[in-house]
Amino acid sequence: MNSVSTSPRDLARITLALLIAFGIVALAATYWSVVAAPDLRARDDNARNIIAEQRIRRGAILDRRGEPLAVSVKTANRLMIRQYPHVAAASATGYYSLTYGTAGIEAAYDAWLRGDQGRDDLQTLLDDLLHRAPQGGDVRATLDLRVQQAVANALRGRAGAAIVLDVPSGAVRALVSQPTFDPNTLDARWDSLVADQRAPLLNRVTAGLYQPGSAFQTVLLAALFAAQPSLSDRGAGTLAQPVADLSAPVRVDDLTLGCLRQPPADALTLADAYAFGCPAPFLALAESLLSAEAVRQRMEALGLLDVPTLAGFPTAPAPVSLPAVTVSPAAQTALLTGQGALTITPLHLAQIVAAIAHGGNSVPLRLVDAVRPPDSRQWQPLPDTGQTREQAMLRAEVAAALEEALAYAARVNPDTAAAAPPGTDVFGHSALAFAGPQETPYAWFYGYVRKEGTDNTRAIVVVVVLENERNPARAAQVARAAFEAALQNGDPPSGPA
């Protein structure tokens, strides 16, 4: 047998080299699975994130009666898909898309719906470890599907927006923005929705910026009332004061503004000017009695210079903040006729009208009033958002005087009266505004009805804006449908379980 002439040292060297290589592999494994792991896992092309998202049993969104507005359904391959049984509610529920994110209630309550909120840490850790699909909690909207559908039907596919509120709860009963979208087919139709000139993805109630037009007369009226030392006559003195040149035209740039409809021959007062939306008397009074600063303060007090809030709902960016005093006479005329730099959302008007109906106190608006943890039958009411004490938006006397003006307007102007359901008294105002170089007309209606058999604090508030509409009666007709539906479907027979 040959003796081995290889030195053991050579074998040891090769072995050592291999072991060092194995050690480097072990270090690289540690690097990728520990050090570099968070960045790698967060990469967009990590399909696991999408799969994990699809496994989440997202909570349902229900209307105030428990009717499902958005539900997650398990498909054959153990993944969840989101379904929206009522397309009419899309403006409020919004959408949930793996590709395009979330909007509406889906966005505002995302953390709750996907279960990031409302579960304790131990449960979360255990679910992670055991690969249990995360389960989110349910959300109960204040929305009333019947009212929502009635309003959507009344709009008849017209571009526009409508919001229905309950006062004093601030619960939004309907929130309709048209044209709208079908959240069930959002992913497939996204490109055309985004490209659509009519902006179906824009929520016109919360984010649609409109000229107030003659709706600004309500602001001026509030300013005039507020300037009075005493309003014990519910503003009768101011409203009854005769005005000259009731229906005189007002020129703003190349726009000629007049009354919404020809007032009757015996109409001579400021109340008539308000009822028929005549701009000239308001312009004259404002220029003689109100400083620019007083108007600005009133706008601020009425929340027109702020972003309106709707319990976490995405709303419009702050409207243009106006310079304190120094504005040109032309710009001041444009502002006072609602055709200037100020644009507002229907939500702004809804807040003002709700405050008038609520004795001048502001009403915090909400679209969701309760949440329910996964596997629980018990709804947890959500605390009022921030404001526990109601803040005064208007002095009580000013609110009462404005109510008089609204009552008179709804009585004498048949276009506004068209909003009244049979046997009810409407407090309302119609307005017209013009926007853009085409001077496209917009018709406004805003007002409220008192709930029958109650004291003077409970009401249904409706704000409607119709795009490309010159006849204010059309907006009032939509409002009437909203009032009828809301009054018929008052409080549900018993509170949901």
Place this chain on the structure above:
Amino acid sequence: MAADSFQTEEWSPLQARERLLLALASAFVLTNQVALILARGRSALELWPVLVWGGCAAAGHYLLNRRLPARDPLLFPLAMLLAGWGLNLIARLVPAFADRQTLWLVLGTGALLGVTALPRDLRWLRRYRYTWLIGGLALLFLTILIGQNPANTGPRLWLWLGIGRIYYQPSELLKILLVVFLASYLAEHQRYMRQDTLRLGPWQVPSPTFLGPVLLMWSICVIVLIWQRDLGTATLFFVVFLAMLYLASGQVLLLAGGVLLIVLAAALAYRLFDVVALRVDVWWNPWPTANAQAYQVVQSLIAVASGGVIGQGIGQGQPGIIPVVHSDFAFAAIAEEWGLVGILSVVAALAVLVVRGMRIAALAQHPFRMLLAAGLSVLLGVQSLMIMGGVLKLIPLTGVTLPFVSYGGSSLLTNFVIVGLLLMLSEQSASVP
């Protein structure tokens, strides 16, 4: 005691240790399969590959006790552990292939036992080295001419030799035959290599006559490279060859020259072959092409990251996102579902396997046996390092399999034959005082 005498002691400490290790491996493999069935809601019938595996382990242990009573007690359990783990992985990733992999496991165990049934002095290997080598090469060239790929696609067209429904890659067999040939050739010429040297400056260099085999090997590797466009297998051949040449000659300069040749060949391949260039580019910077050429590599790294320290658990990750995960990226799949703990275990198992093989070499009493044990161990080790390093972006990815674990019958069979040969060699080293 004569080497061939029958071992009567049923409970030698070595055998008891092997039995204990096999029992531990069985517990692990069985637990994996049960967890898989529960996690994926599969039928309990899917336990059968593991039961067959258990049968192989038991039969192997029993028959090895009779044939090689003083064998190394770690080799067989480690091989079975990795093969069982691989079986779990195939059942999890591509259930349709589990039956075939189980069949290959039976064939592999049979081959291992078959090898150990041959005369233990291994003269049959050493004497007929040219026959083995030429036979292997002939098989290889035959498949170049008439071979087929069972999938009918891919670059490995020539590597497959179909016999009925079973396909075998002759290049896998060639790995062993090359090591056998080199061990035999170098053992015979070792004395001359160490004595017949030239002075070249401060270094001792073997005479140029020994450059002959070096260049022969190198040209075989280049041929393999050209035909298969596979830097991996060629590099593997050549690295193993260099290690054996170094062990035989003790000349560091040969090693350095060999490494230079590898770099040269790699640079040339990078210039000449798009496939090679692509692999190198993807390795150097995969991120810009993460959606295209580097998709597989990036997704495999994401899979490793998703595993974290303890892994997602068998059947609970998403390793299926990586294309052809069951062959090239078995290591990444283990990382995702068993975590860092899992892949470090695989690294450790393979490292121990290699170290035990080198220990057998160190204890060998004959240059042929020493070189054979060392060559086979280096072969296993370098192949493991190449695929693990490739998956972890340490080196360009090559198409070699993770020994015992990856899907592929030829590779499994070959690795079992290697373990069989190492077991034979360990018996000899252990029984000679």
